[in-house]
Amino acid sequence: MSHSYDYDLFVIGAGSGGVRAARLTALGGKKVAVAEEYRVGGTCVIRGCVPKKFMVMASEVSHALEIAEGYGWSFDNARFDWPTFLQAKDVEIARLSGIYTANLGKAGVDLIHGRAVLKDAHTVEIVGKNQTVTAERILIATGGRPWKPEALPGIEHAITSEEAFHLPELPKRILIAGGGYIAVEFAGIFAGLGVDTTLIYRGPNVLRGFDDDVRAHLAGEIEKRGIKVILGCQHASIEKTDRGLVNHLENGMRIETDVVMFATGRVPHVVDLGLESAxxxxxxxxxxxxxxxxxxSADNIWAIGDVTDRMNLTPVAIREAVAFHQTVFRDNPQHFDYEAVATAVFSQPPVGVVGLTEAEARHSCAAGVDVYVTRFRPMKYAFTGSDERVLMKLVVDADTQRVVGVHIVGPDGPEMIQLAAIAVKAGLTKAQWDATCAVHPTMAEELVTLKDKQTASSGAV
Structure with a gap:
């Protein structure tokens, strides 16, 4: 390092990506600082995947109790206490944030609590602390933030996912605007906790970008859980009254709720970072x-994670951080391979997918595709009278017979897809899947016993 710089590396943002890059680089003997304006751990740990999964698990209990009654259990006084849950969640999130902070300290990283703004390509100002530092290299890992339509009349009465983690009391009625994974997940959470839940989305179906069979199947399944789904519609305005919030929709409907949550996308957190100056x-x-x-575009500045809007997943940000460290500090140029990255939606029921949708495969596989689909009632629901169904779908390149897409909607779908992803990433063929003996009785065995090709193009359920 040139002695004219305070640090070899300065990282802006202590989320999953920034922390990994800072730790690896400091452990390699470099002088590193990381600045964080909020809490160490970033979106995933503080106000994203981790607290969201706790909320999902809390809300799934009501469904589990319904199933249990079919098996002969009875629960006379089962009730949910929101403040008890919030306290337990906040204690665990604080513990996890503390671990991240401690690990930075152990690695020798200087942690600066404050908002960092670029003054030029090598200089960072810590806002409000009358402090500037210089660095040979800078890494921006500031993540994303929820977006909502600021021009909508009454939007100031709406919350985003960030406030949903800290509602002072559980509402009786909620309307969630949006059709992506965050909207669908929170709809399941609130419905499972006994809240009268409505989901509205301006598009023709939820989970845009996912396989059409998955989208249609999930839309039907979440309605079975008591969520009202209104598609092809959006807000005209939100009106605050003595009794609650009145949602005026563009189709003329009026829906009164206690809380309105917008889950209408996330945007890179680049505001007032001083990017132009650098x-x-x-x-x-x-x-x-x-x-x-x-x-x-600045020679000595890199960026990873959601702020780059490539593939906005925590494990991807971490892999980008590792590749950055190897490239810049180990003289071992690496870049992350975005092919066949599995992902999960913790809706109720949950979704696990890896690889290509059927539509994508039809565009990219010259010889066409073979599609295998099954829909069935899980064994768990045999005694309950429930008509809930699991969807499993394999998309196969007709020429090479490689399995290029796996799509699951149903209990434990996210757990199954992690292991299915190994096979898809490895390029295994349908014959190799079929040669794998089933584990019985499981849902996952369906993935290796699918025999009948779908003849017509799918899409209709």
Whole structure:
């Protein structure tokens, strides 16, 4: 390091990506600092995947109790206490944040609590602390933030996912606007906790970008859980009254609720970062523009994670951090491979997918595709009278017979997809899947026993 710089690496943002990059680089003997304006741990740990999964698990209990009654159990006074849950969640989130902080300290990283703003390509100001530091290299890992339509009349009465984790009391009625994974997950959470839940989305179906069979199947299944789903519609305005919030929809409907939550997307957190001063360009979508190795338009500045809007998943940000460290500090150029990254939606029922949708495969597989689909009632529901169904779908390249897409909607789908992803990433063929003996009785065995090709194009359920 040139002695003219305070640090070899300065990281802006102590989320999953920033923390990993900072720790690896400091453990490699470099002088590293990381600045965080809120709490160490970032979106995933503090106000995203982790608390969300706790909320999902809490809300699933009501469904489990219904199933249990079919098996002969009875629960006379089962009730849910929101403050008890919130306290337990907040204690655990604080513990996890503390572990991240401790690990930075053990690695020798200087943690600066404050908002960092770029003054030029090598200088960072810590806002409100009258402190500037210099660094040879800078990594931006500031993540994303929820977006809501600020021009909508009454939008100031709505919350986003960030406030949903800290509601002072559980509402009796909620309306959630949006059709992506966050909207669908929170609809399941609130419905499972006994809240009268409505989901509205301006598109033709939920989970845009997912396989059409998955989208249609999930939309039907979440309605079976008591969620009212209104598609092809959006807000005209939100009106606050003595009794609650009145949602005026563009189709003329009026829905009165206690809480309105907007889950209408997330945007890269680039506001007032001083990017122009440092020569860091944004792309057309408003994300930081980077090359395959996460380098920005400024030679000594890199960016990883959601702020680059490539693939906005925590494990991806961590892998980008590792690749950045290897490239910049180990003289071992690496870039993350975004092919066949599995993902889960913790809706109720949950979704697990990896690889191509059927539509994507039909575009990219020259010889066409073979599609295998099954829908069945899980064994768990045999005694309950429930008509809930699981969907499993394999998409196979007709020429190479490689399994290029796996799509699951049903209990434990996210757990199954992690292991299915190994096979898809490895490029295994349908014959190799079929050669794997089933584990019985499980749901996952259906993945290796699917024999009948779907003849007509799918899409209709």
């Amino acid at each position: 020569g860091v360009e944004l792309n057309e979508a408003g994300a930081i523009k980077v090359d395959a190795f996460s380098r920005t």
